[in-house]
Amino acid sequence: MHIFKGCKFVSPLQQLLSLVCVLLGISLIMMLDGCRSSSEPWVLLGSAGIPIWDWTSVCVVMSFTVLQVALYYLPVGQVTEGKMGCDGKRLKYKLNGLHAFLLTVLLMLVLWFAGVLRAGAVMDSIFSLVTAAMAISLIFSLMLFLCPIRTPSSAHVTYDNTGMIPKPLLEFVLGQSMDPRLGIIDVKHFVMVRVGFIGWAMMDVNYLLTAVEMKNSSLSLLLVIIFQLIYILDFLIDEASVLTTKEFTDEPIGFIMILGEFIWIPFFSSLPVYFLLQRPNHIHFLSAVPICLLFVTGFLIYYLSNEQKDGFRRNPRDPAYARLNTIRSPAGRSLLVSGWFGWVRHPNYSGDILMMFAWCLPCGFTSVLPYLPVLQCFNLLRQRANEIEESCLKKHRDAWREYCRRVPYKLLPYVY
Structure with a gap:
């Protein structure tokens, strides 16, 4: 068994995150709700009449995730070497995130022009999309925890000095494997790039289409969307840069990372765009x-x-x-x-x-x-x-x- 020694000590901050990470979704829903017009009636965890759960949203999040899995296998993009695995060989990564992004946007536009997709309906389901993403990230994390992926190249993480926190809980929340892989898919790379960043871009594109449907586009809205898409495109063009980041090289993947990539990056990062759709600000x-x-x-x-x-x-x-x-x-x-x-x-x-x-x-x-x-x-x-x-x-x-x-x-x- 390969032991990753960098995560033996659990800091008070990590213990705190272990206990409250599930509150991320609740906090996010309340922030999104706070963006809505103050004249609308408000109830706890969502404005009146807006559901925080429906199975259609679950299907949307699942379909997006499955689509990104399929696009990972596209026979395009370079294969590059990253950090050294525990077996003494460098780990290889398929870098076709830009192609996956462009094809996902193209598919979204085709569905929108064909009338199959109504962008406003997606925005109206924002709360249920967040809770659906929370549920899927929880199930995904449980699968990784209960059926850990053991490969010769992936380091197993152990926790000492866990204090009041049970060791299994820390292994679930913070992760017990550094580089789990399913076939050619590196799970950490997948959730960071394909779920997190491409999901963020899809929310921005959907908000732009919503503004077109509502005839509510403005210079301020366009600026925010353009800035964010430039930032995301630069990241995807230089996708190899993520392979050297501290989060990628030194941290295991567990519930808190998966939850963050499923809900925090796509929905929280696009919060300024959602705010402008709810409260237009003309500059x-x-x-x-x-x-x-x-x-x-x-x-x-x-x-x-x-x-x-x-x-x-x-x-x-x-x-x-x-x-x-x-x-x-x-x-x-x-x-x-x-x-x-x-x-x-x-x-x-x-x-x-x-x-x-x-x-x-x-x-x-x-x-x-x-x-x-x-x-x-x-x-x-x-x-x-x-x-x-x-x-x-x-x-x-x-x-x-x-x-x-x-x-x-x-x-x-x-x-x-």
């Missing part, structure tokens, strides 16, 4: 210009800093990086202390935050609800930056301390 063209500039600035920082980081990792001797200042680490690596990484220590995260803030601004300032995604993103990236810095301090020691002295800000210059 002037001149107001849109600085918002667009903010998004473009964030996108360039995000893209160029990632390019610099990845390129320097691949070939530090590349002439393109000859003018960059570095610090030699005892681990045998060189740390960039100029360029984007001389500005802040995590410029790619800074770009992420700016982009997300840009697609919240068209919603105006009448409610905090559409700004919750960017606030959550900032908190998540702040925590992730702290985790990375702890790891870098252990690895690079005095070299990392010198880097922090020369580049004092983590995410935002002169702020944080």
